[in-house]
Amino acid sequence: MVAERAREAGIRVVAVGFTGNTDPTLADHVDVFEMVHLGQLSKCIKFMKANTADSVVFAGAINKPKAMDIRPDLLAAKLLFKLKGKGDDAILSTVLDVFESHGLNVGDPLEFVPGLATPEGALTSRQPTRDDLEDLRFAWPKAKAIGEMDIGQSLLVKAGIVLAVEGPEGTDAAILRAGELSSKGCVLCKVYKPGQDMRIDRPAAGLNTVRSMIEAGGTCIGIEAGRSIFFEQDEAVALAEKHGVSIIGLSSEILGLGS
Amino acid sequence: MVAERAREAGIRVVAVGFTGNTDPTLADHVDVFEMVHLGQLSKCIKFMKANTADSVVFAGAINKPKAMDIRPDLLAAKLLFKLKGKGDDAILSTVLDVFESHGLNVGDPLEFVPGLATPEGALTSRQPTRDDLEDLRFAWPKAKAIGEMDIGQSLLVKAGIVLAVEGPEGTDAAILRAGELSSKGCVLCKVYKPGQDMRIDRPAAGLNTVRSMIEAGGTCIGIEAGRSIFFEQDEAVALAEKHGVSIIGLSSEILGLGS
Numbered sequence: 001m002v003a004e005r006a007r008e009a010g011i012r013v014v015a016v017g018f019t020g021n022t023d024p025t026l027a028d029h030v031d032v033f034e035m036v037h038l039g040q041l042s043k044c045i046k047f048m049k050a051n052t053a054d055s056v057v058f059a060g061a062i063n064k065p066k067a068m069d070i071r072p073d074l075l076a077a078k079l080l081f082k083l084k085g086k087g088d089d090a091i092l093s094t095v096l097d098v099f100e101s102h103g104l105n106v107g108d109p110l111e112f113v114p115g116l117a118t119p120e121g122a123l124t125s126r127q128p129t130r131d132d133l134e135d136l137r138f139a140w141p142k143a144k145a146i147g148e149m150d151i152g153q154s155l156l157v158k159a160g161i162v163l164a165v166e167g168p169e170g171t172d173a174a175i176l177r178a179g180e181l182s183s184k185g186c187v188l189c190k191v192y193k194p195g196q197d198m199r200i201d202r203p204a205a206g207l208n209t210v211r212s213m214i215e216a217g218g219t220c221i222g223i224e225a226g227r228s229i230f231f232e233q234d235e236a237v238a239l240a241e242k243h244g245v246s247i248i249g250l251s252s253e254i255l256g257l258g259s
Numbered sequence: 260m261v262a263e264r265a266r267e268a269g270i271r272v273v274a275v276g277f278t279g280n281t282d283p284t285l286a287d288h289v290d291v292f293e294m295v296h297l298g299q300l301s302k303c304i305k306f307m308k309a310n311t312a313d314s315v316v317f318a319g320a321i322n323k324p325k326a327m328d329i330r331p332d333l334l335a336a337k338l339l340f341k342l343k344g345k346g347d348d349a350i351l352s353t354v355l356d357v358f359e360s361h362g363l364n365v366g367d368p369l370e371f372v373p374g375l376a377t378p379e380g381a382l383t384s385r386q387p388t389r390d391d392l393e394d395l396r397f398a399w400p401k402a403k404a405i406g407e408m409d410i411g412q413s414l415l416v417k418a419g420i421v422l423a424v425e426g427p428e429g430t431d432a433a434i435l436r437a438g439e440l441s442s443k444g445c446v447l448c449k450v451y452k453p454g455q456d457m458r459i460d461r462p463a464a465g466l467n468t469v470r471s472m473i474e475a476g477g478t479c480i481g482i483e484a485g486r487s488i489f490f491e492q493d494e495a496v497a498l499a500e501k502h503g504v505s506i507i508g509l510s511s512e513i514l515g516l517g518s
Contacts, residue, residue, distance in 0.1 A: 181427050
């Protein structure tokens with residue numbers, strides 16, 4: 001998605017995909033493509049440089065893998081060793097530093113394709129119900145606190161009860177877990193982590209988020225406006241409309257929570 | 260367990276079990292027993308009064324059920340309606356009030372059977388490793404924060420990464436989830452929620468906690484000393500020893516975190 005929009009904007013796209021995480025058909029939408037294993041950091045950088053890339057943009061979700069699935073090369077292994085005992089944020093920002101130290105500027109995906117930012121307010125014609133909004137107001141400060149502790153970006157709430165806190169399993173798995181625990185009607189609140197690097201790991205949602213919410217019997221997807229990425233917005237909104245799910249771009253102002 | 264110890268202390272035990280939650284063989288260890296469905300609050304109270312109980316003690320875990328599995332009677336339905344949108348704490352303390360308003364004193368299980376309190380320090384002969392202790396120190400303030408938000412009492416951590424935050428699914432499910440996400444070696448940190456009513460919903464662990472940790476490949480169970488209940492301590496410690504799991508009664512002092 002980021003790749004397509006970037007090419008529309010006349011940018012030459014050199015892409016690296018990760019086995020088990022990236023859809024290989026991405027190759028059809030970019031100029032040069034290579035698939036690597038998660039952890040093959042040197043290979044990424046060499047491929048980028050060989051193809052005269054000057055900027056790197058991180059886009060798309062990585063299913064945080066079991067340790068077994070990573071194949072760190074020497075460069076990645078050194079980093080991991082140094083980072084032992086640190087959370088996502090530390091790992092990601094160190095990876096950024098490595099790219100930059102190799103002369104690759106790390107860009108913000110929303111700078112390349114600002115149209116992917118989640119707008120403020122309801123994206124669906126169906127507005128969140130009063131109950132949904134109340135749950136989002138309840139969830140917002142908790143989701144921010146969870147983010148500040150570098151635990152995750154999302155919370156699932158129903159009727160003032162936190163059903164699930166997203167951990168390394170990712171948003172979709174947390175949504176489905178909440179669905180198991182509630183008989184219907186949970187709300188997703190996904191936020192930008194205070195202090196998070198805007199260039200990487202921005203909160204994101206998309207068609208899959210809607211699919212998971214439908215499966216979980218959820219009623220409303222709330223995701224921080226402006227700072228988050230919403231992939232496949234048209235398809236996602238259309239599917240949400242069809243299943244009576246609302247989507248709303250959140251801010252503390254829109255929730256009446258001050259800032 | 261609580262029932263047996265209370266009887267050893269010469270107390271007549273009138274017990275109510277909950278279908279799907281309480282082992283029916285509890286009947287063999289008490290003086291009078293009735294099984295009810297979760298939510299049959301009037302029935303509980305009537306049975307207690309009919310059997311001239313004067314104090315009520317809450318002991319044993321309730322698997323927080325899907326809404327479908329609760330069968331609230333009129334009294335419970337009224338409460339649930341009033342409590343719509345509140346977390347565990349509010350629900351539990353309101354239930355306590357109802358018992359007390361019916362002349363049933365709500366007691367603290369650890370007053371009846373102080374021997375069930377988790378002692379401070381290692382319960383197993385195997386001490387937690389340095390890595391385990393580091394993860395417990397990392398987890399403790401986060402677990403407290405999660406508790407303060409009325410989300411849950413437990414966190415699973417490995418190498419400075421929070422693998423799972425316990426929600427309504429309960430500690431065992433959170434442990435198993437962490438096991439799925441880590442290739443081995445997670446640590447459980449279960450704490451007393453700041454502000455929690457000591458008479459009900461004290462943090463608890465026991466033989467099942469050890470079993471779950473073994474299944475998840477976990478290395479250390481840390482649970483707040485003094486304020487938490489440790490059921491079946493001897494069996495739990497024996498099983499933990501056998502599988503190289505350590506158990507430690509935590510305090511902020513023992514973790515070197517001040518108070």
